Amino acid sequence: MKRSLLALSCVLMLTVGLVVFGGEKKAEASAKTILLGVAGAHSGDLASYGLPSLEAAKLVVKAVNDAGGINGAQVVISSQDDQCKPEFATNAAFKLVSDEVTVVLGHICSGATKAALPIYKESNLVCMSPSATNPPLTQSGDYPNFFRTIASDDAQAALATDFAIDTLGLKKIAVIHDKGDYGKGFADFAKLYIEKSGKAEVVLFEGVTPGAVDYSAVVQKIKASGADSVIFGGYHPEASKIVSQIRKKKITIPFISDDGVKAQKFINVAGEASEGVYATGPRDITGNPMYKVALDQYKATHDGEPGAFFFEAYSATQALLKALERADSTDYEKIVYALRNQEVDTPVGKIKFDSKGDAIGVGFSMYQVKDGAYQEVK
């Protein structure tokens, strides 16, 4: 409580300072340069998630500056390290606000993003994350200044249930999960959407213990519940055990799961039992023209493959800079209007943002195992 009061008072002080002293300076600065804030884990154990975003931002900024900048103004990056820790994220956010950045790319982790967002909101700063997937960040409606170029966790569950109910026409679904944050989160959303749809029911909702020697009792239970399909939230080791034991009992109902299972490893381990299993996974973006451009830019200056969320960050930076160009000002309302109404061509596809801040057109596809490999279900 004390801490949030302190944070609030700091914000108030800073915003007052901006109004009194900042007005003139800001107008002058924006004529020549545009400051792009990049916040995320640039050190610490999660740096491998944050550094590729910084790299992507640098590449986009370089390309934009080489092409003459945004309406004549050069873009400069101001980067802040938050180590994916909420307490550092607030510091980073204050620093960016006091540096008077125009827009912010980041943060990387959902927890850090959540801590920083109120500060940006107070200062009317647009913030766009390439990687924070926690659903309430956009869906709660608390942060109209927040956007992201990655689909949220619940989008997978929505896709899986829609597919089960509408495409496969299933009525009685057993929802199983591994009791973990990711698996149970997916299963909770799946249950919620099934119940909301009114067209199917959840006949069994249970967690299994990861690493247990045997899942046959749960399999008996699935059988006894009369389920016509199984939706599983979790990772591939448990999924392959469960699906093998289901098939061994000669139960042939569809098995639908998440991107924790959409891995070649699952097929290798589960073998024949994996045939026909459905799993959601990120949409294939390698066919997008911008994907190749971004990859070539990366390869020209670096060895190896770009890291985690590189393409999402590349897309986010492009979307932000394009919106600045179209808004032709640093006015918050105009930037938000541009983001929501005008499409940008990025590596993750042609995107614009919905009223909550999620990118339209980014998301998951359904895949099915056929002849020992995942193939997209069209």
Added chain:
Amino acid sequence: MDYFLELFFSGLTRGSIYALIALGYTMVYGIIELINFAHGEVYMIGAFVGLTVAGVLTSFGFPATSIMVMASMAAVVYAAAYGYTLEKIAYRPLRSAPRLSPLISAIGMSIFLQNYVMLSQTSDFLSFPKLTPEFDFLEKYSSTIGSSDFLIITVAAFVMIVLSLFIKFTRMGKAMRATAQNRKMAMLVGVNVDQVISATFVIGSSLAAVGGVLIASHIGQINFFIGFIAGIKAFTAAVLGGIGSIPGAVLGGLILGWTESFCTGYVSSDYEDVFAFALLVIILIFRPSGLLGKAPVQKV
């Protein structure tokens, strides 16, 4: 009724595996009062050896049944060697040390073996071939009990019967019982105690290896960490039945297997472990030495 039977057999399969591994814990404890926490890792190593042998033999085109037999035999030999060496390097030098030292050494060996297998093999899950001969029971029972469940139950029962006959009637078995009763006295009447202890480790490790190959073939996958959870469950089974008692380990394993299976079936698998360990606590409150364990006699 069908549902009940299915859960009954599912619990029996699980319980047989727990019992096979628990025998190793209980025998070692019975003889030198040490809880060998590296026992679960011996089970895991058995499964890995089984996988390697099965992989080689499959490429030569042997039939599944003979692969199963040879893989189990290789696993037994390897695991026995591990058990023997483990005792020699990690426990024997500490035999006259305070009781806590060999226990810490056991935990150390457990962590060492896990990491050793992880680094030398892989941390990923590996697919284990189905080596059980596939056959169907009568249509009515085919969904109640599968061929691999049947194999696990019969092998476990056979091994346990052989083990109890061995302990009852052979010279080594007698020496084991004598050592368990009083090590110093056994030594005085000419029992080679070192040999007996080594034999105990070898037998316990072999049983765990058989369990490792059977369960790996049943569920079709292994990784370096499977020994940890199976070990904890088997240890619980041994304590439940009364650590140090061989029939107790079997009983404890079966009770644990059934508890888990029926809880999953009639309550929820969310609470599988909750019920298993709650049962352990309740039994230990009323029978501190386990179901078939003897209360320790205070020596003065």
